[in-house]
Amino acid sequence: MKKVLIVDDVAENRYILEKVLGGHQMEVMSAQNGQxxxxxxxxxxxxxxxxxxxxxxxxxxxxCKIWKSDDHLKNIPxxxxxxxxxxxxxxxxxxxxxxxxxxxxPQEPNVIIETIKEIIEKDHVVQSAQYQPLGSEMEFxxxxxEILFRKLEKKVLDLELLNRRLNQEIEKHKQxxxxxxxxxxxxxESPVAFVLMDVNGNLEYVNPQFFRISGYAPRNMIGLxxxxxxxxxxxxxxxxxxxxxVGADNIWRGEMQIKKQDGECFWAYLTLLPLxxxxxxxxxxxxxxxxxxxxxxxxxxxxxxxxLEGIGQLAGGVAHDFNNILTAIIGYAQLVYLNMQNDDTNRxxxxxxxxxxxxxxxxxxxxxxxxxxxxxNLSCFNVNDLISDFQKLLLRLMPENIExxxxxxxxxxxxxxxxxxxxxxxxxxxTNARDAxxxxxxxxIATNMTxxxxxxxxxxxxxxxxxxxxxxxxxxxxxxxxxxxxxxxxPFFTTKEPGKxxxxxxxxxxxxxxxxxxxxxxxxEPGKxxRVRILLPIVQAAEDVNGSKTEEYIEQGGARTIxxxxxDSGIRDLxxxxxTERGYEVIGVADGVEAVKQFSENREKVSLVMLxxxxxxxxxxxxYREIRAMKPDVKVIFMSGYLENxxxxxxxxxREIHFLQKPVLPLDILKKIQELLGPGKN
Numbered sequence: 001m002k003k004v005l006i007v008d009d010v011a012e013n014r015y016i017l018e019k020v021l022g023g024h025q026m027e028v029m030s031a032q033n034g035q036x037x038x039x040x041x042x043x044x045x046x047x048x049x050x051x052x053x054x055x056x057x058x059x060x061x062x063x064c065k066i067w068k069s070d071d072h073l074k075n076i077p078x079x080x081x082x083x084x085x086x087x088x089x090x091x092x093x094x095x096x097x098x099x100x101x102x103x104x105x106p107q108e109p110n111v112i113i114e115t116i117k118e119i120i121e122k123d124h125v126v127q128s129a130q131y132q133p134l135g136s137e138m139e140f141x142x143x144x145x146e147i148l149f150r151k152l153e154k155k156v157l158d159l160e161l162l163n164r165r166l167n168q169e170i171e172k173h174k175q176x177x178x179x180x181x182x183x184x185x186x187x188x189e190s191p192v193a194f195v196l197m198d199v200n201g202n203l204e205y206v207n208p209q210f211f212r213i214s215g216y217a218p219r220n221m222i223g224l225x226x227x228x229x230x231x232x233x234x235x236x237x238x239x240x241x242x243x244x245x246v247g248a249d250n251i252w253r254g255e256m257q258i259k260k261q262d263g264e265c266f267w268a269y270l271t272l273l274p275l276x277x278x279x280x281x282x283x284x285x286x287x288x289x290x291x292x293x294x295x296x297x298x299x300x301x302x303x304x305x306x307x308l309e310g311i312g313q314l315a316g317g318v319a320h321d322f323n324n325i326l327t328a329i330i331g332y333a334q335l336v337y338l339n340m341q342n343d344d345t346n347r348x349x350x351x352x353x354x355x356x357x358x359x360x361x362x363x364x365x366x367x368x369x370x371x372x373x374x375x376x377n378l379s380c381f382n383v384n385d386l387i388s389d390f391q392k393l394l395l396r397l398m399p400e401n402i403e404x405x406x407x408x409x410x411x412x413x414x415x416x417x418x419x420x421x422x423x424x425x426x427x428x429x430x431t432n433a434r435d436a437x438x439x440x441x442x443x444x445i446a447t448n449m450t451x452x453x454x455x456x457x458x459x460x461x462x463x464x465x466x467x468x469x470x471x472x473x474x475x476x477x478x479x480x481x482x483x484x485x486x487x488x489x490x491p492f493f494t495t496k497e498p499g500k501x502x503x504x505x506x507x508x509x510x511x512x513x514x515x516x517x518x519x520x521x522x523x524x525e526p527g528k529x530x531r532v533r534i535l536l537p538i539v540q541a542a543e544d545v546n547g548s549k550t551e552e553y554i555e556q557g558g559a560r561t562i563x564x565x566x567x568d569s570g571i572r573d574l575x576x577x578x579x580t581e582r583g584y585e586v587i588g589v590a591d592g593v594e595a596v597k598q599f600s601e602n603r604e605k606v607s608l609v610m611l612x613x614x615x616x617x618x619x620x621x622x623x624y625r626e627i628r629a630m631k632p633d634v635k636v637i638f639m640s641g642y643l644e645n646x647x648x649x650x651x652x653x654x655r656e657i658h659f660l661q662k663p664v665l666p667l668d669i670l671k672k673i674q675e676l677l678g679p680g681k682n
Contacts, residue, residue, distance in 0.1 A: 002120050003027040003044070007037040007051035007063065008081075017050065017081075020109045021116070034058025038066065041073055047120055053082045053090075061097060061144060068098030077119045081105060081112075085151070093143050193268075193289035196275075199247070199282060201226040201239070213268075213291045215261035226287070229258050231265045246272045246285055255292060266293045320614075323361070323641030324568050326663035330357045331574040334666045335581075359393075361663045380539060381422075383413040383447055383469045390423050391445075394430050401440025404430070409448040413469035415536045421512045428505040429473045429532055436477025436530065446472045449538065462519055468535040480524040488522060560607040560677060561585040565595035565623065566639070567615045571662075575610065578666045579673075592618025596626045603631050607677055613640030624657075635676045639664065 004026050008014045014030045021028050029046060031037035035058040037051065049067070053060035060080060068074045080094050083105035091102040100119060103112070187194050193210035197203050203224050211218060214229075227239055245252040252272040257265045271288040337350045387406065394404060426445075433443045450470045452463040480488070489510045513520045517537055524530040562584050566572040569590070576586045587602060589595045592615045599606055609627060611620035620638055627634060641662040660672060 001025055001027050002048070003029060003046040004116065005029045005031065005037060005041060005046035005049045007031045007034065007049065007055070007060070009033055009052065009055040013052070017112075020112060024113050026116075034060065034063030034066075037063055041067075041076075045072065046076060048077045048079065048116060050079045050081050050116075052084075053080060053094075054084045061094070061147070064094065064097040064099055065140060074098070077101075079103060079115070079119070081107075085147070090147060093147055096143075097140075193291075195226070195287040195289060197226055197285050197287065199284065201243070201285075204284070210289065213266070213289075214258065215264075217261070220261070231257050231259045232263065242270070242272050246274045247282060249274050249276075249282055258289070266291055267296050268292060320641035323662035324571055326357055326361050327641075328568075328570045328574055330354060330361070330663050331571075331578065331666050333357065335574075335577065338666075357663070378416050378418055380414055380416055381419060383415055383471060383536070384408040386417075386419065386422065387426065387445060387447070387471070390426060393423075394427065397427070397431065398434055398443075399440070402434055402437065402443065403441075404443045404445065407444060407446040411449050413447055413449060414539050415469050415516075416539045417516055417536065418512075422516075425509050425512050425534065426471075426473070428509050432505060433473060433475035433477060433530070436475055436479075441476040444472075444474045446474075448472075450535065452535070460521075463535075464517075467538040468518075469538055471534040471536070472531065474529060474531040476529045479526045479528050479530055481526055485522060485524060559583065559585065561587065561602065561605045562673070563587045563589070563595060563599055563602070563606045563609045565589045565592060565610065565615060565620070566612045567591060568612075574666075575669065578669055582670055584673075591615045592620065592623035595623045599627045599634075600630060606631075606634070608635045608637065608673060610637045610639060613638055637672060637676070 004021050006014050006017045006021075006028060007030075008017075009032050011032075014032070018028045018030060029040055029044070031040055033055045034051070037049065038058075040046075041049070051060045051063055060082070064078055064080070067076070067078055077100045078098065079101040080099050081103045082090075085091075085094075086104050094102050101115065103115070187207050190207060190209055193213055194205075194207040195203060195210060196205035203221055203226060206216075206218075206221050210216070211221075230239065239256075242252040242254065251274070253270070255267060255269050258268045259265050269290045269292045273286045273288075274282040275284040275286055277283040333350055333353045337347065337354065340347045340350065388408070391404060391406060398404065430443060430445075448470050450468050452465055452468055454465065457463045457465070488506045490507070510520060513534055513536075519535045521533045522530065523533075562579055564572060564575050564579070564586055566575065566588070567590050572588050572590065576588050579586050587598050587606070589598055592611075594617075595609070595611065595615075596618065599609065609624075611623055613620045615623075620640075624636055624638075627636070635658075637658045637660060639660045639662060658672060658676065660668060
């Protein structure tokens with residue numbers, strides 16, 4: 001068995017060679033420097049030596065020089081195996097010292113074994129053909145120092161390069177630290193929640209925004225499993241699909257409900273991302289959570305608003321058509337009424353037709369008010385009378401197990417209000433009271449006069465000094481808690497089941513009361529019912545609105561010509577009848593184009609033009625502009641089943657424009673014409 005001496009100051013290098021050579025039936029000795037190698041060689045000469053060059057105590061060059069100068073060792077083959085001295089001049093110097101081979105690290109084990117076997121199998125040392133003894137010690141040290149200087153110079157350059165690289169790495173490290181700090185700050189201050197968890201869903205980190213939106217305290221979060229955030233009683237594992245997707249190295253996005261610390265739930269949009277370890281395996285997950293509750297609420301409000309807009313357009317169209325029908329009913333009924341003898345037994349029946357038709361007209365006004373903002377028509381009413389008259393309609397809206405009681409003050413409560421709008425307020429409040437008592441109960445509507453003074457304003461935080469009519473509506477229903485009370489005037493907020501409320505009832509009430517310079521308060525407790533108080537300013541010197549105008553006297557119109565443009569033949573015939581009975585001449589047309597044509601042909605004799613707002617071919621506004629261009633001082637009355645402000649007359653701005661809203665009474669038509677043209681000559 002051949003003996004090999006390995007000389008290397010690095011233990012790992014010695015170990016590798018020991019294993020390689022030992023596995024090929026060789027006896028291996030090791031030394032960590034040149035001096036230790038000489039000591040072992042003298043005591044137990046090897047068959048071959050493999051030495052590194054750069055070593056402490058005694059380097060490889062010095063070892064080789066001594067080795068080849070020693071009579072006992074010089075015939076033992078000497079191999080240099082180095083990774084440091086790799087210059088051709090290093091190899092030449094080594095062979096001049098007597099080295100048999102100069103091998104540069106690293107080499108494959110089989111190459112090393114074959115080389116060693118080849119040298120050992122020879123009986124004598126076969127030195128390199130380039131071997132030229134150095135001669136004097138002076139020459140050895142000259143070449144030796146030259147190599148060391150070259151190595152030192154290279155080391156300096158290597159160190160400078162290494163230093164530059166180190167500085168670059170330090171700079172990169174600083175930049176990375178700055179980026180990490182900015183990233184950390186961004187996550188800490190982010191308006192969305194960040195959650196870091198392991199592959200089992202155990203939370204390892206959450207940022208402050210998560211605490212803010214979830215209500216959890218920091219001490220309760222770390223170690224908590226993400227599945228604990230699922231709503232209690234959930235029938236499905238909402239996280240399962242997300243878990244499987246992220247576990248398969250995919251990004252998952254979706255919306256689900258998250259449970260807060262107090263058990264309340266909110267909707268959140270989640271993004272789950274897989275995080276990998278250096279080996280490329282998913283070992284943790286990042287969850288980005290954005291609270292979408294407000295977004296969902298806004299979307300629901302938008303959908304509700306769009307639905308209401310569609311309903312409003314439908315309601316407006318229905319009201320417009322119904323107003324045309326009512327115009328004919330009321331008109332012909334009033335014509336009959338005016339032509340009847342006072343003692344005619346049917347006169348009372350016709351009066352009932354007129355009264356109920358006017359009620360129907362009020363309903364169409366409500367529909368138009370719902371479909372679009374309406375013009376506020378203020379009149380002076382006694383609150384007691386207004387509620388008393390409207391109570392009949394309220395009773396028809398109530399089931400048999402709901403009773404309405406009124407408790408009116410004996411004082412006269414005169415207020416300046418829009419009748420339709422105030423009735424809308426009462427209807428909305430009564431409907432809410434009805435819905436709060438599904439098993440039946442009592443609704444009380446009470447009125448009284450009250451004063452608001454500085455002390456009241458100071459105590460309640462609202463009001464203006466003066467006398468007010470107070471309307472109080474109380475029910476015996478379920479009542480509301482403080483959280484619900486704080487939201488009742490918010491648009492689209494409702495406590496009713498989906499599909500059973502718009503969430504606009506109390507918003508409309510609040511807006512109407514505010515427009516009338518009034519105030520509204522709501523008191524309620526769960527199980528104790530609700531009490532709503534409305535305060536409307538008292539007007540002192542106003543006269544209350546009186547009833548029907550069927551008895552007013554209208555003078556004869558005289559031989560004056562009126563152009564009537566109305567696409568509904570029944571209404572056109574009605575107006576023609578009304579006017580001709582009062583002595584007017586009438587030119588009737590069915591559309592705007594014919595109206596312009598007839599006016600052009602009869603402009604000298606036409607004293608007044610009546611235009612329906614909406615007609616085929618050319619609408620009322622378009623026809624008016626052309627007629628006005630022909631005769632600037634022409635007097636015009638517009639008629640429409642829509643509200644005045646819905647026809648956008650603000651763009652016309654002429655004083656001569658007057659408006660009659662359908663359904664319109666014959667007497668109102670005649671009165672308006674007489675107002676514009678003056679009394680006629682019989």
